[in-house]
Amino acid sequence: MKHLLSTENLGAADAIRILDTAEEMAAVGDREVKKLPALRGRTVVNLFFEDSTRTRISFEAAAKRLSADVINFAAKGSSVSKGESLKDTAQTLSAMGADAVVIRHWASGAPHRLAATDWIDAAVINAGDGTHEHPTQALLDAFTMRRHWTKLHGSESIGADLSGMRVAIAGDVLHSRVARSNVWLLRTLGADVTLVAPPTLLPIGVEQWPCKVSYNLDETLEAGVDAMMMLRVQGERMNASFFPSTREYSRRWGFDDTRLRALDELGLKDTIIMHPGPMNRGLEISSAAADSPRSTVLAQVRNGVSVRMAALYLLLSGDTREAATTSGAAGTDAARSEKENN
Amino acid sequence: MTETASGASTGTFLIRGAAILGGGAEDLLIRDGVIAERGTGLSAEGATVIEAAGLVALPGMVDIHTHLREPGREDAETVETGTRAAALGGYTAVHAMANSNPVADTAGVVEQVHSLGRASGWVDVRPVGAVTIGLAGEQLAELGAMADSRAQVRVFSDDGICVHDPVLMRRALEYVKAFDGVVAQHAQEPRLTAGAQMNEGAVSAVLGLAGWPAVAEESIIARDVLLAQHVGSRLHICHVSTAGSVEIVRWAKSRGINVTAEVTPHHLLLTDELVRSYDPVYKVNPPLRTASDVQALRAGLADGTIDVIGTDHAPHPSEHKECEWAQAAMGMTGLETALSVVQETMIETGLMTWADFARVTSTVPAAIGRVADQGRPLEAGEPANVILVDPAARWTVDPNKMATMGRNSPFAGKELPGAVVATFFKGHPTVLDGKLNTPYRHAADAAGAGSRN
Amino acid sequence: MTDVTAPVPSRVVLNHADIDRALTRIAHEILEANKGSQDLVLLGIPRRGYPLAVRLAGKIAAADPSVDASAIVGQLDVTMFRDDLSHQPARPPYPTKLPLSGIDNKVVVLIDDVLYSGRTIRAALDAIVDLGRPRSVRLAVLVDRGHRELPIRADHVGKNLPTSSSEKVRVRVEEFDSVNGQPINEVVIEAGA
Numbered sequence: 001m002k003h004l005l006s007t008e009n010l011g012a013a014d015a016i017r018i019l020d021t022a023e024e025m026a027a028v029g030d031r032e033v034k035k036l037p038a039l040r041g042r043t044v045v046n047l048f049f050e051d052s053t054r055t056r057i058s059f060e061a062a063a064k065r066l067s068a069d070v071i072n073f074a075a076k077g078s079s080v081s082k083g084e085s086l087k088d089t090a091q092t093l094s095a096m097g098a099d100a101v102v103i104r105h106w107a108s109g110a111p112h113r114l115a116a117t118d119w120i121d122a123a124v125i126n127a128g129d130g131t132h133e134h135p136t137q138a139l140l141d142a143f144t145m146r147r148h149w150t151k152l153h154g155s156e157s158i159g160a161d162l163s164g165m166r167v168a169i170a171g172d173v174l175h176s177r178v179a180r181s182n183v184w185l186l187r188t189l190g191a192d193v194t195l196v197a198p199p200t201l202l203p204i205g206v207e208q209w210p211c212k213v214s215y216n217l218d219e220t221l222e223a224g225v226d227a228m229m230m231l232r233v234q235g236e237r238m239n240a241s242f243f244p245s246t247r248e249y250s251r252r253w254g255f256d257d258t259r260l261r262a263l264d265e266l267g268l269k270d271t272i273i274m275h276p277g278p279m280n281r282g283l284e285i286s287s288a289a290a291d292s293p294r295s296t297v298l299a300q301v302r303n304g305v306s307v308r309m310a311a312l313y314l315l316l317s318g319d320t321r322e323a324a325t326t327s328g329a330a331g332t333d334a335a336r337s338e339k340e341n342n
Numbered sequence: 343m344t345e346t347a348s349g350a351s352t353g354t355f356l357i358r359g360a361a362i363l364g365g366g367a368e369d370l371l372i373r374d375g376v377i378a379e380r381g382t383g384l385s386a387e388g389a390t391v392i393e394a395a396g397l398v399a400l401p402g403m404v405d406i407h408t409h410l411r412e413p414g415r416e417d418a419e420t421v422e423t424g425t426r427a428a429a430l431g432g433y434t435a436v437h438a439m440a441n442s443n444p445v446a447d448t449a450g451v452v453e454q455v456h457s458l459g460r461a462s463g464w465v466d467v468r469p470v471g472a473v474t475i476g477l478a479g480e481q482l483a484e485l486g487a488m489a490d491s492r493a494q495v496r497v498f499s500d501d502g503i504c505v506h507d508p509v510l511m512r513r514a515l516e517y518v519k520a521f522d523g524v525v526a527q528h529a530q531e532p533r534l535t536a537g538a539q540m541n542e543g544a545v546s547a548v549l550g551l552a553g554w555p556a557v558a559e560e561s562i563i564a565r566d567v568l569l570a571q572h573v574g575s576r577l578h579i580c581h582v583s584t585a586g587s588v589e590i591v592r593w594a595k596s597r598g599i600n601v602t603a604e605v606t607p608h609h610l611l612l613t614d615e616l617v618r619s620y621d622p623v624y625k626v627n628p629p630l631r632t633a634s635d636v637q638a639l640r641a642g643l644a645d646g647t648i649d650v651i652g653t654d655h656a657p658h659p660s661e662h663k664e665c666e667w668a669q670a671a672m673g674m675t676g677l678e679t680a681l682s683v684v685q686e687t688m689i690e691t692g693l694m695t696w697a698d699f700a701r702v703t704s705t706v707p708a709a710i711g712r713v714a715d716q717g718r719p720l721e722a723g724e725p726a727n728v729i730l731v732d733p734a735a736r737w738t739v740d741p742n743k744m745a746t747m748g749r750n751s752p753f754a755g756k757e758l759p760g761a762v763v764a765t766f767f768k769g770h771p772t773v774l775d776g777k778l779n780t781p782y783r784h785a786a787d788a789a790g791a792g793s794r795n
Numbered sequence: 796m797t798d799v800t801a802p803v804p805s806r807v808v809l810n811h812a813d814i815d816r817a818l819t820r821i822a823h824e825i826l827e828a829n830k831g832s833q834d835l836v837l838l839g840i841p842r843r844g845y846p847l848a849v850r851l852a853g854k855i856a857a858a859d860p861s862v863d864a865s866a867i868v869g870q871l872d873v874t875m876f877r878d879d880l881s882h883q884p885a886r887p888p889y890p891t892k893l894p895l896s897g898i899d900n901k902v903v904v905l906i907d908d909v910l911y912s913g914r915t916i917r918a919a920l921d922a923i924v925d926l927g928r929p930r931s932v933r934l935a936v937l938v939d940r941g942h943r944e945l946p947i948r949a950d951h952v953g954k955n956l957p958t959s960s961s962e963k964v965r966v967r968v969e970e971f972d973s974v975n976g977q978p979i980n981e982v983v984i985e986a987g988a
């Protein structure tokens with residue numbers, strides 16, 4: 001694992017290794033001294049072609065807790081106004097000695113280009129690309145779900161997956177990198193995923209995804225859900241006729257107060273409500289739902305730092321591919337003992 | 343178009359023992375621009391002998407769809423570099439698309455391109471005229487003036503942009519009947535493809551790239567074959583890329599509609615799975631489709647539903663491909679790989695013979711473009727536009743070694759069969775031993791000053 | 796890395812009983828040096844230092860019935876404090892678990908299986924600083940094989956093992972290791988490659 005570009009190609013062992021590492025990182029966050037020296041002397045560049053203060057400060061906090069030097073690079077150059085090319089920017093960062101590039105880009109696949117070309121040799125972390133993927137968001141969502149799920153079952157979270165957990169993701173799947181990353185990761189971790197959306201906001205080809213698809217949120221809730229994730233919906237989609245009005249959208253696909261009550265009526269007392277933020281209160285989620293004890297919105301933000309610390313640590317300290325190949329108890333333990341002691 | 347008979351001496355060549363159209367080995371004697379004799383055991387007296395045992399002799403290929411970029415984008419390609427690439431690829435004529443800058447929408451621009459082609463001397467350059475002024479899709483360009491010009495334009499196209507206004511398309515189809523022209527439609531419904539980046543389907547869903555639905559192509563083709571039928575005109579469909587398009591063309595032909603269709607080599611071989619790399623070398627218009635589309639295109643070409651191969655050769659400077667997918671230009675180079683890709687996909691699969699190859703790469707495209715002295719039989723008395731192909735050769739595509747300025751070949755690194763050994767253009771060898779030789783010099787130009795200004 | 800089908804030549808230098816005797820002696824030394832069990836905290840360094848720490852705590856509790864073994868033992872992960880992180884394959888850190896009493900003003904005894912370069916112990920000292928302020932820190936190891944690269948020495952040593960640096964010292968504990976399916980406690984020296 002030299003880069004973290006997508007969850008589509010992230011294997012279960014790597015995913016669980018990231019989540020397990022994040023647990024230890026989270027423990028550091030509870031200590032008086034919240035800093036670790038692990039990435040001392042390494043340089044992490046936050047390369048943002050698209051504004052996202054939340055994601056940037058989350059990565060910045062993660063890198064700083066690991067003692068890395070952080071450079072924030074807000075690159076101009078949108079789909080309309082071409083600025084410096086991605087290639088030139090990458091070569092500039094390479095010349096500055098960046099060890100990792102955290103890239104947010106409006107164009108799907110831009111992180112793949114950085115990783116695939118010889119423009120820069122750094123580790124590349126996808127912090128959200130176009131309508132493609134947002135792998136660290138999915139990892140922090142899975143981390144949040146795993147803590148909830150294992151606590152519910154009184155089991156240990158380290159090493160656990162999400163087998164048997166029923167997750168519904170509702171909203172603008174078509175334009176959502178969060179939905180894509182979650183579908184692949186949750187499948188890998190064994191959860192049972194249902195996408196809920198108006199048919200206009202589902203991509204052609206979704207029928208081949210490893211999940212169920214529903215047009216009806218109430219039926220999905222009635223079938224039983226352990227985690228309900230609402231996706232941000234942009235009201236402007238109305239103008240492109242993806243749905244007739246925001247009112248009709250929130251009535252059919254929003255998590256409103258009626259549906260919040262329905263969880264109780266359905267006996268779903270342990271169902272959590274998730275949202276990647278920022279929320280459109282009153283559109284895809286009501287304030288009561290967002291602020292209810294079921295809501296994990298703030299826990300997701302907190303867990304984001306731990307998961308990003310884990311990703312930076314695993315990508316920047318050595319080569320995990322080597323560690324991943326030595327499985328099997330005797331071999332691993334012997335190798336590890338030698339490494340630690342000799 | 344009559345220089346061949348009256349032109350300067352282009353020498354005498356005896357091609358010995360070539361498989362004519364892949365058939366039995368015979369000799370071809372080329373003298374002064376024409377095939378003087380065809381037979382066995384022809385005398386080599388006074389001739390340069392080319393031993394052609396194991397080689398296939400074919401009529402020079404005619405590309406119905408080439409972007410030479412000049413005037414306006416000489417950083418991407420020039421008539422000189424593009425036609426060198428064409429000669430190396432086995433072509434003796436290309437149709438230069440109208441989306442230059444300025445657009446080839448006046449007699450002046452098409453005559454300029456025509457002159458540049460003559461001056462280069464590697465192939466016949468047949469300019470395509472724009473259907474609408476500035477490719478803007480609003481007002482007909484002076485189609486008649488372009489037809490009457492020295493360039494003698496017969497193919498009209500806004501290629502790159504669809505003539506989507508149904509009334510304008512109807513008028514264009516009707517109007518070109520006056521001079522036996524044809525409208526070559528780039529079938530792409532614009533509203534259905536706003537911002538589109540790749541074929542819409544399973545792969546685009548995963549990659550999060552805006553989808554380019556097959557229906558955007560098929561609905562325009564369906565409309566236009568009905569329009570062509572209604573006004574009794576001739577219609578050509580550029581770069582058909584979907585199984586549904588093949589079905590519609592097949593249906594139209596069964597109804598007697600005068601429609602021809604083209605397919606590119608890349609659509610015969612590549613699929614949208616390649617886009618998973620996000621490498622813009624695979625970004626093209628129309629987009630790479632699915633494996634089942636590829637199979638339908640091959641079947642359509644084999645059974646005659648699709649009439650011709652068109653390269654849609656579209657060179658781009660590297661900075662237009664070394665970027666994010668969404669920022670990248672659409673298009674691929676194709677002139678120097680077309681023969682090999684068609685051999686790989688159609689001949690080595692047993693779907694076509696070399697005689698079929700000659701039909702789809704030479705005879706029919708010349709007929710569509712009304713190019714009188716191209717695509718002719720390899721018989722005595724015919725113009726000597728002949729190529730020799732080594733079907734047993736295998737080579738690895740290296741864009742850096744190509745004559746085109748474009749480095750955007752989607753076949754880079756791929757091993758392909760078949761190589762062009764020689765190209766005779768009007769009896770003159772533009773390519774010998776697989777390498778560029780010298781250009782043909784038109785008699786009228788040779789007498790006067792150089793025509794490149 | 797370890798080819799189990801063709802093991803390199805090795806010799807056992809401590810068997811199960813040897814290890815047990817060594818730990819018993821160390822437990823008594825710790826009590827002696829501390830003048831009793833007052834304020835003692837044993838922190839095992841993952842992975843094999845931790846089970847050794849648990850065993851030592853058990854032996855201390857056996858010697859002093861006022862001691863609750865589980866209340867004085869913890870685990871201290873040093874992964875994130877190592878000075879070779881950019882050269883080593885990354886792995887998830889192990890949990891750090893301190894006794895409820897914490898380590899402030901305690902006498903912390905670090906427990907590891909093998910003392911070699913001293914770099915692990917240096918990392919452990921850094922890790923401790925971020926967790927609290929012990930009154931003192933001591934070091935107990937099952938094996939000291941020499942070849943120190945830092946000015947660090949152990950207070951309690953189970954066995955001094957002169958080795959060449961091409962040799963490998965393997966400590967096997969029944970909590971993690973087995974041979975032919977049988978859990979095992981032993982220390983072996985393997986010839987260098």
Ligand SMILES: [Zn+2]
Pocket residue numbers: 501502503528580581627628
């Ligand atoms: Zn086109």
